[in-house]
Each structure stands twice: as structure tokens, then as C-alpha cells.
Amino acid sequence: MVAVVPDHQLAQLNIALPVEPLTSARLAGFVELLDPVNAAADAAPGFVWRLQTEDGDATAVRGFGDDALIVNMSTWSSLEALGAFVYGPFHVEVLRRRREWFERMREPFIVLWWVPAGHRPTVAEAEQRLEQLRANGPSPDAFTFQRPFPAPGSTEPARSDDDWFCGV
Numbered sequence: 001m002v003a004v005v006p007d008h009q010l011a012q013l014n015i016a017l018p019v020e021p022l023t024s025a026r027l028a029g030f031v032e033l034l035d036p037v038n039a040a041a042d043a044a045p046g047f048v049w050r051l052q053t054e055d056g057d058a059t060a061v062r063g064f065g066d067d068a069l070i071v072n073m074s075t076w077s078s079l080e081a082l083g084a085f086v087y088g089p090f091h092v093e094v095l096r097r098r099r100e101w102f103e104r105m106r107e108p109f110i111v112l113w114w115v116p117a118g119h120r121p122t123v124a125e126a127e128q129r130l131e132q133l134r135a136n137g138p139s140p141d142a143f144t145f146q147r148p149f150p151a152p153g154s155t156e157p158a159r160s161d162d163d164w165f166c167g168v
Contacts, residue, residue, distance in 0.1 A: 006117060007116065007117050007153065008114045008115065008116060008117060008151040008152055008153070008154075009048050009075045009076060009077060009114070009115055009116075009117050009118075009119070010075065010076045010077070010078060010079055010081075010082055010112060010113075010114060010115075010151070011073070011074070011075050011112065011113050011114070011115045011119075011121045011126070011129075012072075012073065012074055012075075012076065012082055012110070012111070012112050013071070013072070013073045013110065013111050013121075013126040013129065013130060014072045014073075014109055014110040014111075015063070015064060015069050015070065015071055015072070015105075015109050015130070016069065016070045016072075016098070016101075016102040016103075016105075016109065017066070017068055017069055017070075017102060017103040017105065018030075018068065018070060018101060018102055018103075019100075019101060019102060019103055022059060022070075026100075026101070027101055029097070029100070029101070030097075030100075030101040033094055034057050034059070035056070035057075036090075037090075037091060037094055038050070038052070038056060038057055040085070040090050040091065041074065041085060041091075044081070044084070044085040044088075045081055045084070046076050046077035046078055046080070046081020046082070046084070046085075047074070047076060047077075047081070047085070048074070048075040048076055048077060049074060049075045049120055050072075050073065050074035050075075051071065051072070051073040051074065051123075058070070058071055058072055058073065061123060062123075063123040063124075063126070063127055064127055064130075071123060071126070073121060073123070073126055075115060075119075075120070075121070079112070079145075079148050082112075083145060086145075107134050108130065108133050108134050108144070109130075110144060110145075111126070111129045111130045111132075111133045111142050111143070111144070112142075112143050112144060112145070112148065113129050113141060113142050113143065114140075114149075114151045114152055129141070129142040130142070140152075
């Protein structure tokens with residue numbers, strides 16, 4: 001059962017540090033997949049919004065004081081909707097290839113949090129949530145797929161299903 005709380009949506013941020021510039025031959029496979037992945041997200045059930053420039057992706061968005069980092073941010077109707085996309089057949093195949101394109105990060109690089117419906121989080125807000133997760137661990141204000149929290153006002157517990165992560 002998908003726990004949709006109409007007055008809240010799930011925000012997600014993930015950051016990645018490419019092993020080389022996006023213009024390099026080594027990153028060509030990743031760059032070729034940007035449009036198909038973004039189109040799949042846009043069409044996914046429960047998708048609400050994603051950060052993007054006029055080019056249709058967010059690779060030019062900067063944050064965290066590091067011009068090399070790639071920022072990905074979106075909002076979804078529920079944790080289950082985001083999980084179904086991230087760990088669904090198409091995206092998980094791309095996810096499995098992340099070590100080809102991105103450095104291994106030593107601290108959390110993904111954070112989830114609840115926002116009022118219609119709110120579009122800023123990069124600064126996302127930076128604060130990720131720092132909160134890194135400093136304090138998962139909480140209702142900044143959490144992970146492995147340790148989710150329910151939306152404010154929800155009567156259902158947040159799903160915590162390790163099956164999402166199998167094979168990733």
C-alpha cells in the first residue's frame with residue numbers, strides 16, 4: 001500500500017562526484033543516459049518535480065562549495081513512489097554502473113525529507129538536510145531509504161524494505 005499524505009511530498013537529494021569531467025569519453029555513457037533517465041522519472045507514477053536548468057537536467061547546478069559535484073533533487077508523492085523508480089528495472093541498471101562514472105563517497109550523499117505539498121526545495125535547503133543527516137544520523141527531518149520516517153500527520157509507519165536494495 002502506498003502511503004500518500006496529500007499535504008506532504010517527499011524530497012530527495014543525491015550528489016555525485018564524477019571521476020572525470022562530464023565532457024570526457026569516460027563519462028559519455030552517463031551523459032547519454034541523462035535524457036532517458038530524466039524522461040523515465042518525469043513519467044513515473046508519483047513523480048512531482050525535479051531540479052533542472054533550461055537544458056532539462058541539473059548537471060550545471062552547483063552546490064556544496066564544489067563545482068565538480070552533480071546535484072540531483074526531486075519531489076515525489078511518497079517514499080514508495082520514489083523507491084519504485086529508483087530501484088525499478090530501468091534506473092537500477094543505471095545505478096549499478098555508478099562506480100564507472102562516480103567517485104565513492106565516504107559520507108552520506110543521499111537524503112530524503114518531507115516538504116509541504118507544492119514546495120520546491122532549494123539547493124541550500126538540501127545542503128542543510130544532508131549536513132543534518134551527516135551530523136546526527138537519520139531523523140524525521142533528514143533520513144534515508146534504509147531508515148525512513150513517515151510524513152507528518154501520517155498514521156502509517158514508513159516502509160523499510162531491504163528488498164529495494166537487492167542487487168544494487
